[in-house]
Every structure is written in structure tokens, then in C-alpha cells.
Amino acid sequence: xxxxxxxxxxxxxxxxxxxxxxxxxxxxxxxxxxxxxxxxxxxxxxxxxxxxxxxxxxxxxxxxxxxxxxxxxxxxxxxxxxxxxxxxxxxxxxxxxxxxxxxxxxxxxxxxxxxxxxxxxxxxxxxxxxxxxxxxxxxxxxxxxxxxxxxxxxxxxxxxxxxxxxxxxxxxxxxxxxxxxxxxxxxxxxxxxxxxxxxxxxxxxxxxxxxxxxxxxxxxxxxxxxxxxxxxxxxxxxxxxxxxxxxxxxxxxxxxxxxxxxxxxxxxxxxxxxxxxxxxxxxxxxxxxxxxxxxxxxxxxxxxxxxxxxxxxxxxxxxxxxxxxxxxxxx
Amino acid sequence: xxxxxxxxxxxxxxxxxxxxxxxxxxxxxxxxxxxxxxxxxxxxxxxxxxxxxxxxxxxxxxxxxxxxxxxxxxxxxxxxxxxxxxxxxxxxxxxxxxxxxxxxxxxxxxxxxxxxxxxxxxxxxxxxxxxxxxxxxxxxxxxxxxxxxxxxxxxxxxxxxxxxxxxxxxxxxxxxxxxxxxxxxxxxxxxxxxxxxxxxxxxxxxxxxxxxxxxxxxxxxxxxxxxxxxxxxxxxxxxxxxxxxxxxxxxxxxxxxxxxxxxxxxxxxxxxxxxxxxxxxxxxxxxxxxxxxxxxxxxxxxxxxxxxxxxxxxxxxxxxxxxxxxxxxxxxxxxxxxxxxx
Numbered sequence: 001x002x003x004x005x006x007x008x009x010x011x012x013x014x015x016x017x018x019x020x021x022x023x024x025x026x027x028x029x030x031x032x033x034x035x036x037x038x039x040x041x042x043x044x045x046x047x048x049x050x051x052x053x054x055x056x057x058x059x060x061x062x063x064x065x066x067x068x069x070x071x072x073x074x075x076x077x078x079x080x081x082x083x084x085x086x087x088x089x090x091x092x093x094x095x096x097x098x099x100x101x102x103x104x105x106x107x108x109x110x111x112x113x114x115x116x117x118x119x120x121x122x123x124x125x126x127x128x129x130x131x132x133x134x135x136x137x138x139x140x141x142x143x144x145x146x147x148x149x150x151x152x153x154x155x156x157x158x159x160x161x162x163x164x165x166x167x168x169x170x171x172x173x174x175x176x177x178x179x180x181x182x183x184x185x186x187x188x189x190x191x192x193x194x195x196x197x198x199x200x201x202x203x204x205x206x207x208x209x210x211x212x213x214x215x216x217x218x219x220x221x222x223x224x225x226x227x228x229x230x231x232x233x234x235x236x237x238x239x240x241x242x243x244x245x246x247x248x249x250x251x252x253x254x255x256x257x258x259x260x261x262x263x264x265x266x267x268x269x270x271x272x273x274x275x276x277x278x279x280x281x282x283x284x285x286x287x288x289x290x291x292x293x294x295x296x297x298x299x300x301x302x303x304x305x306x307x308x309x310x311x312x313x314x315x316x317x318x319x320x321x322x323x324x325x326x327x328x329x330x331x
Numbered sequence: 332x333x334x335x336x337x338x339x340x341x342x343x344x345x346x347x348x349x350x351x352x353x354x355x356x357x358x359x360x361x362x363x364x365x366x367x368x369x370x371x372x373x374x375x376x377x378x379x380x381x382x383x384x385x386x387x388x389x390x391x392x393x394x395x396x397x398x399x400x401x402x403x404x405x406x407x408x409x410x411x412x413x414x415x416x417x418x419x420x421x422x423x424x425x426x427x428x429x430x431x432x433x434x435x436x437x438x439x440x441x442x443x444x445x446x447x448x449x450x451x452x453x454x455x456x457x458x459x460x461x462x463x464x465x466x467x468x469x470x471x472x473x474x475x476x477x478x479x480x481x482x483x484x485x486x487x488x489x490x491x492x493x494x495x496x497x498x499x500x501x502x503x504x505x506x507x508x509x510x511x512x513x514x515x516x517x518x519x520x521x522x523x524x525x526x527x528x529x530x531x532x533x534x535x536x537x538x539x540x541x542x543x544x545x546x547x548x549x550x551x552x553x554x555x556x557x558x559x560x561x562x563x564x565x566x567x568x569x570x571x572x573x574x575x576x577x578x579x580x581x582x583x584x585x586x587x588x589x590x591x592x593x594x595x596x597x598x599x600x601x602x603x604x605x606x607x608x609x610x611x612x613x614x615x616x617x618x619x620x621x622x623x624x625x626x627x628x629x630x631x632x633x634x635x636x637x638x639x640x641x642x643x644x645x646x647x648x649x650x651x652x653x654x655x656x657x658x659x660x661x662x663x664x665x666x667x668x669x670x671x672x673x
């Protein structure tokens with residue numbers, strides 16, 4: 001197994017270096033409160049999806065969740081259509097916001113559970129299953145919205161989540177950190193977390209040890225779905241509309257963050273704090289490319305190159321090589 | 332999975348194997364064929380316009396590019412991998428090739444263009460193969476990375492402008508008829524490039540069933556470790572299969588351009604799932620080691636037919652994704668069910 005401490009140290013170093021580099025090339029404006037706030041506000045939607053991908057990867061046996069952004073869009077669209085049919089976002093802002101959030105989360109959990117049931121009960125390979133559900137979810141979102149953008153508007157509570165500040169920190173970012181901390185605790189301190197990681201390390205041994213395989217898998221994908229639902233809420237809160245084709249490149253970015261964070265694609269290892277740090281690093285880089293005035297296509301190219309680079313870093317254990325003493329080898 | 336494995340291996344002498352299930356398990360493409368025929372019959376009853384030569388020729392035309400992609404994906408799936416970068420390879424080769432020919436050698440012979448595009452695609456495929464081999468991570472993740480890499484290079488450094496007027500030889504190739512006939516005042520043309528698909532299918536079939544490389548691909552798909560101990564070089568196989576898929580993608584890209592009479596760098600990327608769906612519907616297991624060329628072609632026909640007949644039977648085109656997504660899941664569940672029954 002991979003060294004565990006090294007990845008964390010490396011991500012912290014990368015983040016600090018990026019901040020320093022950004023400050024140097026922009027003459028300090030990169031570190032201005034406004035820029036930091038706007039970066040922190042952009043982070044949560046993709047961060048939630050990345051944690052979802054991490055959970056699915058940890059489950060092992062080729063586990064991956066490709067349906068994340070599709071499910072996020074579906075939950076936003078369905079919730080906006082359903083809630084919008086009996087509440088008006090302009091007249092009853094609080095009720096609309098609460099109903100919208102509840103609706104999106106329910107759709108997210110249902111979609112995730114659907115994935116989990118297909119994978120654990122019917123034994124469909126996760127790649128194939130989530131490819132299919134990705135298409136299914138996108139399709140359902142198209143059907144529900146007739147292919148058009150659905151207006152959510154900016155009711156008070158929802159727009160507060162999307163754009164408000166709490167002690168100078170964007171509220172969406174606070175929610176993201178809180179949820180990430182909760183998931184981290186779930187993985188670290190509950191039997192579920194232990195089962196998940198051990199199952200990812202050796203699925204066969206996990207079955208012989210009597211782990212509740214089906215339940216763990218369903219819970220994993222349902223949690224991933226819940227995170228997609230949360231991402232859907234944040235997307236709706238930050239943009240006035242929800243649409244089925246929002247964030248087409250998020251799938252790659254979520255996987256990129258998970259790989260950067262040292263999550264093992266074969267399963268069994270992944271840390272939420274590393275995913276959060278990797279997401280922050282990616283957001284910093286993205287903003288820096290924006291500062292440089294480079295096109296979106298250069299960014300696509302950069303993300304692809306970065307993903308392959310980090311795969312190579314993981315493969316050849318560059319982190320352990322640079323930092324041989326501090327990191328302990330596990331098994 | 333392992334729990335069912337246990338019961339499976341314990342029950343080796345199956346008392347009375349169900350003949351039909353056994354047949355379907357060995358030749359899953361039979362289901363694809365039955366489904367395809369059923370859909371065609373149902374659609375022609377609801378809307379007889381489906382059987383007109385024009386719509387049949389349309390289906391034939393639409394399946395060329397997807398069929399070429401699908402053959403490449405099938406090879407990789409058979410060896411236990413997966414590829415999602417082929418559309419980016421196709422877009423990359425088609426656009427840069429068109430640009431190159433247009434700017435530097437406007438009347439280059441079409442055969443040379445096709446060969447060059449195929450070689451270019453193969454080269455990008457080799458990059459995929461080497462990365463998959465040396466990084467030792469699931470090929471899905473590697474090819475997601477290369478998809479963005481290739482597409483990013485294309486759009487950031489090569490160009491984003493549509494090429495509306497193709498070089499003359501490429502345009503002529505797209506219009507060259509194979510069969511041409513009149514039907515109700517309209518001239519219906521089955522283009523010459525349609526022949527590329529059966530030719531590629533034949534070559535792929537020959538490669539898989541008559542050469543050592545074919546053996547090796549299925550062996551790696553069955554169990555990569557055992558195949559390596561048997562003496563197959565995993566590196567050669569990885570590089571070969573991704574190069575083969577890349578070559579087919581490059582070829583498909585040029586044909587796509589010639590058929591549409593324009594070169595749009597934003598085309599193709601985004602259709603990967605349809606192609607993978609087609610291959611899986613054709614009976615290739617995503618875990619590798621199984622599948623047939625004929626099944627793959629049937630799967631392609633199935634997806635193309637589903638996509639094009641929805642409107643004919645009065646289902647709004649917004650439902651297209653839902654139907655294909657549901658087909659993928661049903662097919663996957665069905666094949667797992669057949670394996671278990673055995």
C-alpha cells in the first residue's frame with residue numbers, strides 16, 4: 001500500500017507554492033479577500049463530486065462513479081420542476097428554498113441508491129452501471145425540463161447559500177467543509193468506514209470475513225448520490241438556472257481531484273482531507289489560468305496532462321522517493 | 332461477487348442446463364439480433380415509412396462512423412480495458428488532417444489522406460497504450476486524461492474554426508456513390524465510403540480469429556496475469572490494441588468529415604457512451620475475454636436504429652438518452668443473469 005503521510009505533505013506544499021506563485025505573478029491581487037472568496041465559492045460543487053468519486057473508488061472492484069454530475073443536474077432540474085409547480089420562488093422564498101433543497105437531496109440519494117442496488121445486487125460492473133445511469137440521469141433531466149434551462153430564481157435562503165458570507169467565508173464553502181469533515185469522521189470512526197476500506201483492499205477476504213457487502217456498497221453509492229444532490233443545490237444556488245448539460249467537464253475534474261489526492265483507483269485507500277486539499281489546489285490553478293487570460297481549451301489540456309502526471313506520481317511513488325524517512329509504509 | 336462465485340464453482344455439474352439459456356450465454360448476440368428484429372418489425376407496423384429505402388440507407392450511412400469506433404472499442408473491451416479517448420483521437424486527426432491538406436496540398440489523393448489519418452490515429456493510440464501499460468491504472472482513467480489532452484491540444488493550439496469547404500478530393504470522396512437509385516422523385520445514394528465498415532469488420536474478424544494477436548487479446552481479457560505467464564507480452568498487446576482502436580478512430584474521423592462535407596473540431600466528442608453502449612449491447616462483457624465482431628455490428632445497428640426510429644413511432648427525441656441508458660442497464664443485468672444461471 002501507498003505511503004499515507006507523504007501525499008498530505010505534498011498537497012500542502014503544492015497549495016502553499018501555488019498561493020505564493022499566484023501572489024508573485026499578480027502583485028498580491030491573487031490573495032485579495034475578494035479573489036479568495038470567489039475561489040472558495042467556486043470550489044464546493046466540484047468538491048462534493050470529487051468526494052463522491054473517492055468513496056466509489058475506495059469500494060474497490062473497479063468501483064467508480066461516473067454519474068456524479070449527471071445526477072447533480074438531474075436533482076437540480078427535477079427539484080426545480082416539481083417544487084416550481086406548486087411554490088413560487090418569488091412569493092414564498094423560504095418555503096421554496098427548503099422544498100428545493102429537500103427535493104434535490106432526495107433525488108440525489110435515490111439516484112445513488114439505484115446505482116448501489118444495481119452494482120451490489122445485480123453485480124453489474126460499476127463502470128458499466130454508472131455509464132448507463134449517467135446517460136439515464138441526463139436523459140431524465142432532459143425529459144423533465146424539455147431540454148431547456150429551468151429557472152430557480154434567487155429566493156433568499158437559496159441565494160444566501162450560493163452567494164452569502166459567514167465571517168467573510170462563503171457559506172457554500174462552510175457547508176462543504178462541514179460535510180467533508182462529517183464524511184471523514186464517517187470513514188475514520190465508524191464500522192462503515194473500516195468495512196469500506198478493507199473491502200476495497202481485498203473484496204474476497206471481506207466476504208469471507210462476513211462484511212455486509214451489499215449494505216456497504218449501497219451506503220457508499222447512496223452517500224455519493226447525496227453528495228451529488230448537494231452539488232446540485234449549490235449549482236442552483238450559485239446560478240439562477242439549472243440545466244441538464246451544466247458542467248460537462250466536471251466528470252474529468254472530479255476524477256482528477258481524486259487521483260491527485262492519492263486515492264487508489266484499485267480501491268482501499270483514500271483520505272477526505274487530501275481530496276479537499278487537492279480540490280483547493282486545482283481551484284487555485286484554475287483561477288491562475290484565468291488570471292493569465294488563457295482559454296478554456298488550454299485548461300482542458302492542462303487538466304488532462306495533470307491527471308496523467310499524477311497517475312505517474314502515484315505509480316512510481318515519487319512522493320515516497322522525495323520523502324523517504326517521514327512516510328511509513330503500510331503492508 | 333465472490334459469494335456467487337462460490338456457489339457457482341460448487342455446482343459444476345449442473346443437473347439440467349437450460350438449452351436456451353446455455354445458447355444465449357455462449358452467443359449473447361442472439362439476443363441483440365432478436366431485439367433488433369423485434370424493434371424493426373414493431374416500428375414498421377406502427378409507421379411503414381420505416382421500410383422505405385431512404386430511411387434504410389440513412390441507417391446504413393449513420394452506422395459507418397459509429398461502427399468503426401465500435402470495432403476499436405470492442406478490441407479493447409475484449410482485452411479487459413476500456414477506451415473513452417477515441418472520439419478525441421478522431422476529432423484530432425480529422426481536423427488537423429483536413430487543415431493540413433487544405434493549406435499545403437489541396438489535391439492530395441484521397442487514398443493518401445485516408446492512410447495518413449489512419450496512421451495519425453494509430454500514433455495517438457500508441458500514446459494511450461504506453462500510458463495504460465506503464466501507469467498500471469485502470470484504462471478508463473488514463474483515457475479520460477488523454478481525451479482531454481488530445482482535445483485540449485486540438486482546440487487550444489490547432490484551431491477552433493469550422494472548415495466549411497473541404498479540399499476537393501475529400502469532398503468528392505464523400506459524394507462518391509456506391510449504389511444510386513430513384514425513389515419517389517428523390518435520388519437516394521448509398522455512398523462508397525459505406526464499404527469501409529464491412530472491410531474493417533472483416534479485417535478485425537480475421538485478426539481476432541486467425542492470428543496470434545487475436546488469441547492474445549482474448550487471453551489478456553480473460554486473465555491478464557495468466558496470459559503474461561503464458562508468455563504473451565502485455566506491453567505489445569496494450570500498445571497494439573490501443574493503436575488499432577486509434578487507427579480505426581482516425582479513419583472514422585476522416586469519413587465523418589467527408590460525409591458531412593465540413594470539419595468541425597467540436598464534433599464527435601461526447602458520443603463515447605453511445606459507442607460503448609453499442610459494444611456492450613452486442614454482447615461483449617466489460618470485464619473482457621468475450622464478444623464477437625458480428626455482435627458488435629448488431630449492437631451498433633441496434634443503437635443507430637433506436638436513435639433514429641424514436642421520432643418515427645412518436646416518441647419525442649428528448650427520450651433518446653433515457654432509452655439508450657435503460658438499454659445499457661438492462662443488457663448488463665441480463666448478461667449477468669445469464670452467467671449466474673450457468
